[in-house]
Amino acid sequence: MSVNEAPLYRAPLWLRFKGQLAGYGFLSPWLIGLFALTLGPALSSLYLSMTDYSLMSSPRWVGADNYVRIASDDPRFRAAMNVTFTYVLLSVPLKLIFALAIAVLLNKGLKGLNWFRAIFYLPSLIGGSVAIAVLWRQVFASDGIINQVLMAVFNYEGPSWIANPNTAIYTLVALAVWQFGSSMIIFLAGLRQIPTDMYEAASIDGASRARQFFKITLPLLTPVIFFNAVILTIDAFKAFTPAFVISDGSGGPIDSTLFYTLYLYQEAFTNFRFGYASALAWVLVAIIAGFTALAFLSAKYWVHYDD
Incomplete structure (x- = not known):
C-alpha cells in the first residue's frame, strides 16, 4: 500500500x-x-402426507404408503384424474380461442370499446362465485332455460344436462369458457403492440386478411398465447367451486364431475383422512409443475420473441 x-x-x-x-x-x-x-x-402438509392423520388422533408416520395407495389402489383417484384432464384439455383451448376471437373483433376500433371490454370482462369477475354456479345449475336443469329454448325453437326435449353423466362435465366446460374475459384483455393488449405498418405492407403485397392473421398476428402473439395458456392450465387444474356447487359436493352423477380438487376436499373434510388428502395435494403440485415445465421446454419451438 502506498503512502497516499x-x-x-x-x-x-x-x-x-x-x-x-x-x-x-x-x-x-x-x-x-x-x-x-x-x-x-x-x-x-408435506410432513402430513407421510402420515396417517385425522382430527381424532395424532399423526402416525407411514412413510410413502399414501403415495403407493394413490398410484396402485385408488379407483376414485383415477376417476378424478380422468375428469380433471378432460376438463383441462377441453376448457383451456376453447377459452383461448374465444378470448382471441373476441380480442381480434374488439381491436377493429369499435365505438364504445371500453363498454364492450367491461361487458366481456364481467364474467371473469363473477364467474367463479357460488351464485353463478347455482345459476348455472338452474340453467342446465331438466326444466332450465336451455331446455326451454330447445323445446320452443326445435321442439326437442333436452335431458337434464347436469344430472346426465354423459353431459355433466361439458356444462362445467361451458362455464369455464364463458369466463374468457381476463385472457381477452391480455390478448387485446398484445394486439395493440403489433405495428400497423406490418399489416399495411402485407396488404400492399396482396396478402388476405386470413394470411395476415396466420403469418403476422399469430406469430407475434405467441408470447401472449404462451402466458395465457400456462395461467389457464394452472387455474383449470385448481378448479373447485363449480363442481362442488353443481354436484352438491358429491362429484356426481357417477363421479362424472369429480374434479381432483373436489376429491381432495372429500378426503380431507368428509372422510377426515388429512394425511391422504395432503398426499393428494402434493401429487397435484407435481402434476401442475410437470405441465408447466413441459410448456416452458416446448416454448422454444413455437414462441417467437422480438429477438
Whole structure:
C-alpha cells in the first residue's frame, strides 16, 4: 500500500444491517405471508402426507404408503384424474380461442370499446362465485332455460344436462369458457403492440386478411398465447367451486364431475383422512409443475420473441 492510499473502510455488520432495516420493514408483510401462510403450511402438509392423520388422533408416520395407495389402489383417484384432464384439455383451448376471437373483433376500433371490454370482462369477475354456479345449475336443469329454448325453437326435449353423466362435465366446460374475459384483455393488449405498418405492407403485397392473421398476428402473439395458456392450465387444474356447487359436493352423477380438487376436499373434510388428502395435494403440485415445465421446454419451438 502506498503512502497516499487510505485503507478500505468496512462498516460493522450491525451498522450495515441497521441501514437495511427500512427495506426489511417494507418487505415484512410479504415475508410474514411467505413463512406463516405459504411455506409453513406447505412444509406441514408435506410432513402430513407421510402420515396417517385425522382430527381424532395424532399423526402416525407411514412413510410413502399414501403415495403407493394413490398410484396402485385408488379407483376414485383415477376417476378424478380422468375428469380433471378432460376438463383441462377441453376448457383451456376453447377459452383461448374465444378470448382471441373476441380480442381480434374488439381491436377493429369499435365505438364504445371500453363498454364492450367491461361487458366481456364481467364474467371473469363473477364467474367463479357460488351464485353463478347455482345459476348455472338452474340453467342446465331438466326444466332450465336451455331446455326451454330447445323445446320452443326445435321442439326437442333436452335431458337434464347436469344430472346426465354423459353431459355433466361439458356444462362445467361451458362455464369455464364463458369466463374468457381476463385472457381477452391480455390478448387485446398484445394486439395493440403489433405495428400497423406490418399489416399495411402485407396488404400492399396482396396478402388476405386470413394470411395476415396466420403469418403476422399469430406469430407475434405467441408470447401472449404462451402466458395465457400456462395461467389457464394452472387455474383449470385448481378448479373447485363449480363442481362442488353443481354436484352438491358429491362429484356426481357417477363421479362424472369429480374434479381432483373436489376429491381432495372429500378426503380431507368428509372422510377426515388429512394425511391422504395432503398426499393428494402434493401429487397435484407435481402434476401442475410437470405441465408447466413441459410448456416452458416446448416454448422454444413455437414462441417467437422480438429477438
